[in-house]
Amino acid sequence: MSMAKLAFRNFKSSLRHYLILILSLAFSVMILFHFQTLLYSSGFDVLGTRNKEYIELLIQMTSFVLGCFMFFFIWYSTNVFLTRRKREIGIYVFMGLSNEQIGQMYLIEAILIGAAAWALGLGFGTLGTGLFQMILRKLSDLAVEIQFTPGLRPVLTTTLVYGMIYLVFMAKGYIDIVRSSVLSMISAAKQNEYVQQKQGWLATKAVLGTALLVTGYYLACKEGRDSVMGNALLAVILVTGGVYLLFGGMIPAGFQALAGNKRFLYRGQRILWVNSFIFRLRRNYRTYAIVCILMLCSVTTLATGFALKGRYETIVQFENTYTFQLLSSRDDLEGPARELIEEHSEILFDARLSLLYLDQSVLEADAYYSRFGILAYSQVKQLAQRTGLEFPFQELAEDEVIKASHQYLLSMITAREDVDIRIHGTTYHQIQDTSIPYLGYLQESSGYYIVNDQAYERLRSLGEEVYVYNYRIQDTENFAKIRDRLDQLVENTPENKTARIAMDPNSNELDWVKMLYTICIFLFQVFVLAGGSIMFMKLSHDTWEERERSQVILKLGFDPGLLKRAAAAELGTAYGLTFLVMAISSVFSVRALGNMMFTDLTAVNLVSAGVVFGILLIWYLLSVQAYGQGYRKNEKR
Amino acid sequence: MNHNSRKVAAEVKNLTKEYGARGFLTQVLKGIELTVYRHDFIAIMGPSGSGKTTLLNLLSTIDKPTQGTVILDGQDITRMSNKELSALRRDKIGFIFQDYNLLDTMTLEDNIALPLSLNGVPGKDCVQQVQEKAAMFGLKEHLKKYPYQLSGGQKQRGAACRALITGPEIIFADEPTGALDSKSGRELLECLRAVNENGQATILMVTHDPFCASYAKDVYLLADGRITCRISRGADRKEFYDRIIDVQATLGGDFS
Ligand SMILES: Nc1ncnc2c1ncn2[C@@H]1O[C@H](COP(=O)(O)OP(=O)(O)OP(=O)(O)O)[C@@H](O)[C@H]1O
Ligand SMILES: [Mg+2]
Numbered sequence: 001m002s003m004a005k006l007a008f009r010n011f012k013s014s015l016r017h018y019l020i021l022i023l024s025l026a027f028s029v030m031i032l033f034h035f036q037t038l039l040y041s042s043g044f045d046v047l048g049t050r051n052k053e054y055i056e057l058l059i060q061m062t063s064f065v066l067g068c069f070m071f072f073f074i075w076y077s078t079n080v081f082l083t084r085r086k087r088e089i090g091i092y093v094f095m096g097l098s099n100e101q102i103g104q105m106y107l108i109e110a111i112l113i114g115a116a117a118w119a120l121g122l123g124f125g126t127l128g129t130g131l132f133q134m135i136l137r138k139l140s141d142l143a144v145e146i147q148f149t150p151g152l153r154p155v156l157t158t159t160l161v162y163g164m165i166y167l168v169f170m171a172k173g174y175i176d177i178v179r180s181s182v183l184s185m186i187s188a189a190k191q192n193e194y195v196q197q198k199q200g201w202l203a204t205k206a207v208l209g210t211a212l213l214v215t216g217y218y219l220a221c222k223e224g225r226d227s228v229m230g231n232a233l234l235a236v237i238l239v240t241g242g243v244y245l246l247f248g249g250m251i252p253a254g255f256q257a258l259a260g261n262k263r264f265l266y267r268g269q270r271i272l273w274v275n276s277f278i279f280r281l282r283r284n285y286r287t288y289a290i291v292c293i294l295m296l297c298s299v300t301t302l303a304t305g306f307a308l309k310g311r312y313e314t315i316v317q318f319e320n321t322y323t324f325q326l327l328s329s330r331d332d333l334e335g336p337a338r339e340l341i342e343e344h345s346e347i348l349f350d351a352r353l354s355l356l357y358l359d360q361s362v363l364e365a366d367a368y369y370s371r372f373g374i375l376a377y378s379q380v381k382q383l384a385q386r387t388g389l390e391f392p393f394q395e396l397a398e399d400e401v402i403k404a405s406h407q408y409l410l411s412m413i414t415a416r417e418d419v420d421i422r423i424h425g426t427t428y429h430q431i432q433d434t435s436i437p438y439l440g441y442l443q444e445s446s447g448y449y450i451v452n453d454q455a456y457e458r459l460r461s462l463g464e465e466v467y468v469y470n471y472r473i474q475d476t477e478n479f480a481k482i483r484d485r486l487d488q489l490v491e492n493t494p495e496n497k498t499a500r501i502a503m504d505p506n507s508n509e510l511d512w513v514k515m516l517y518t519i520c521i522f523l524f525q526v527f528v529l530a531g532g533s534i535m536f537m538k539l540s541h542d543t544w545e546e547r548e549r550s551q552v553i554l555k556l557g558f559d560p561g562l563l564k565r566a567a568a569a570e571l572g573t574a575y576g577l578t579f580l581v582m583a584i585s586s587v588f589s590v591r592a593l594g595n596m597m598f599t600d601l602t603a604v605n606l607v608s609a610g611v612v613f614g615i616l617l618i619w620y621l622l623s624v625q626a627y628g629q630g631y632r633k634n635e636k637r
Numbered sequence: 638m639n640h641n642s643r644k645v646a647a648e649v650k651n652l653t654k655e656y657g658a659r660g661f662l663t664q665v666l667k668g669i670e671l672t673v674y675r676h677d678f679i680a681i682m683g684p685s686g687s688g689k690t691t692l693l694n695l696l697s698t699i700d701k702p703t704q705g706t707v708i709l710d711g712q713d714i715t716r717m718s719n720k721e722l723s724a725l726r727r728d729k730i731g732f733i734f735q736d737y738n739l740l741d742t743m744t745l746e747d748n749i750a751l752p753l754s755l756n757g758v759p760g761k762d763c764v765q766q767v768q769e770k771a772a773m774f775g776l777k778e779h780l781k782k783y784p785y786q787l788s789g790g791q792k793q794r795g796a797a798c799r800a801l802i803t804g805p806e807i808i809f810a811d812e813p814t815g816a817l818d819s820k821s822g823r824e825l826l827e828c829l830r831a832v833n834e835n836g837q838a839t840i841l842m843v844t845h846d847p848f849c850a851s852y853a854k855d856v857y858l859l860a861d862g863r864i865t866c867r868i869s870r871g872a873d874r875k876e877f878y879d880r881i882i883d884v885q886a887t888l889g890g891d892f893s
Contacts (some may be wrong), residue, residue, distance in 0.1 A: 087734070262764045263764070276742045278742075552734075555726075558727060
């Protein structure tokens, strides 16, 4: 009982010290809780069953990522805490407490901390759901609305998962303490370490790291058809390893070289922070690497979110180019259809063109579609004029084609230009791949090639020619009426093959993209907060160790401002380097993403990196602040 | 020696220091009077807990007295702002701490260069001055080492080297040989004496070791919060040492 009292007193008296740990644990609880709320919210109901499989896969992937993240995050924060606590409660060995008793004390403290974090996390979580929604709504009107109903299930699942992970690390801490020798207990955080590392070994790591990074970057952006997925995975592994070695090799080597140049080093407080940075780097480089990777993930997911949002909008536009499309072997439907539609709505534009369907067997290119269509250059040009679509193409030569594709959300085939296709024994050179929606929704489901007019005539005998009538209407509220009337028209022409396509302007068929977007923003939030708080925790811990050193500087007569400036420079270097490596890597990861989405995401990349920069800046300022506070506490002693 | 003809480096009047909370005050220093002249080499001796470190901290501006004045370099430090004190410490004072206080994050060379660099001395000059001082203290071949790679004596000489690099007018040393064996201790004391005799430095050293004290020119004995006795050195160090032992024995304090 007295042990519990002692532990409780410890807990109360050093609540301030625990605050960072409690907050970071609470943070992980909050993340998990948010995700659970998202899962059980009505947001998913909106989506219907149509994309259920897709979304379930997404959820599983996200759960896995989150699970890993929580595991490491709790591991990390409890470990930092343990090292520090061990030294503080280790003093009790002098009072005759056994390791087991000290371990028990640690357990009680850990339980109190864990419980406080749990309560705080759920509390923040409940409040934060509103905030999260607000952020989402700010970022776009696209996100799925989360109807927050305070259910029991998210609370229970969160408690269970968090409780289990936390218990594991609590037990680990206990065992660690019980097995510790007295000496290691007292001097847990004070070991003499080699500061300067062997240049040869560093150089090896630097070279290896650079090689990994360059290969990784190259693979990420390499265009390909079947290899893209494999390349992307390999790139992830290589870049992760490369970043690790960069912080473990290249950066320490560089800074040691700088410290060797005394004319550089001896300039004001530079002597302090450069040396201090090198000293820390040896222990912290893993942290920097992890944070860098987390930030890279966050930039990439945010970029994915932004890009998906943009792409979602273009796909909706693409599909809604025409409200109605008739596909018929008859070439005289133009008049009747127009009359019929005009009864209910004004027609914004209409356009007709002929289309030659060829069977897959005459085409020797990728076998993605079972059928593909051939369009004549001048007909498409005419259609573009009528509809106001762009037509930025020169007259085609006999052996040239332009591919007309749909808007990809993501594609694993990234090589699209300068390919040759063979149609019925003749080779055509594909000079371009366009996603201008000349055929509207039709262009979604098949592949089309625009060929030279003579080539079209030659190919005509090989396939089946149909006429496409396209209409875009003004009064969308009469959509259903017109659709039904058109269906009658289709039924009345049974001797000919006729089909009708109608695009409901109010459909929510693409809502799963919204879900994807929501998850991206969510993950971004997780990564960026996690990265920032890991960095912050580590650096705060360092500050705490810094006490004695700052005491020496002060005794030598240098003012606290100088210490603070040196600390700011050092922290700035740590945050800055992490951001720099992340930003450079993100150029490649976002470019890889852009390749898969067939767009240039440079702007998206800049914005995402800018957002992360802003958030890191806040963490940096917090760290500097924490240093100042740590220092003030020293002064009081 | 005629003290009046020499410049005063530090003057202490009625210096009192109390520790503790209301009702539990203990008076550690009870009205110390002391005048230190330029180029003095003074050792302060006294039993453990007699207030030697306290006195040194007060003199060296690290701590503030309860009562009394300390005049350093013509200025009353009890009336100076923290900023002014910092500047004074930085420009005029050198410290040699009992536990070295070298920074473990940097090499010995950088440790010695630290005060210069922080004072804004150009890198080239720093390097040169570090080389000179290191040679004087026999540390030349150890400059590239980190503190954990140095022996206690080397560390202490390094700390002394750092204290002297800015050419301070007055040097405060708290038990500089406390953690050293006699040989390393002797080496350090020789260095200090050289600085005092050849250079212009005034040295104030706290010690409880008579041998260490015998390197000084004057020894003050501190007991019960007061300076009880002053012994001045003659020509011979050995004879001085014996005298210190004698006085110690007659006063009967516990000196170890
Ligand atoms: N910060 C403090 N608060 C309260 N009492 C203190 C403080 N610092 C020193 N003392 C007390 O003042 C007295 C003198 O301490 P001081 O450190 O000056 O002794 P000293 O002569 O240097 O001893 P030693 O030879 O053991 O180093 C001691 O009784 C000590 O307990
Ligand atoms: Mg002392």
